[in-house]
Amino acid sequence: MTVMLPMVNRVALIVRPREPYAAWANAVDDDAEYDLAVHRNEPEVFLLPVWAADDLAAAIAEHWNAIFEQELEAWCTDETAWPRKRTLAMFHEWFEVGLAEPVWDLGVDGLVADE
Numbered sequence: 001m002t003v004m005l006p007m008v009n010r011v012a013l014i015v016r017p018r019e020p021y022a023a024w025a026n027a028v029d030d031d032a033e034y035d036l037a038v039h040r041n042e043p044e045v046f047l048l049p050v051w052a053a054d055d056l057a058a059a060i061a062e063h064w065n066a067i068f069e070q071e072l073e074a075w076c077t078d079e080t081a082w083p084r085k086r087t088l089a090m091f092h093e094w095f096e097v098g099l100a101e102p103v104w105d106l107g108v109d110g111l112v113a114d115e
Contacts, residue, residue: 010047011101
């Protein structure tokens with residue numbers, strides 16, 4: 001019997017931190033050590049519209065700030081400790097991004113977690 005997995009109508013943007021993010025994380029929290037190697041091996045994944053596969057630069061240009069803020073908040077919820085003048089160039093310095101497609105759904109539950 002052949003199993004037909006449903007394909008999700010999205011592509012996955014894989015975001016891995018770089019050294020500048022780790023340096024910031026370690027500077028804002030004296031009580032915890034940000035281990036860059038661990039976090040690079042456990043990247044964040046963001047789902048993007050399927051058109052992003054054809055124009056990744058445009059998709060990043062549209063969503064970089066939301067991703068940046070999500071990554072900052074994941075380590076430090078005090079927004080006053082976040083870098084104030086974030087730019088797309090800074091995003092690329094702080095994070096490595098890659099794309100994975102297609103995305104297959106192996107779950108039985110809905111795609112959005114209960115809030």
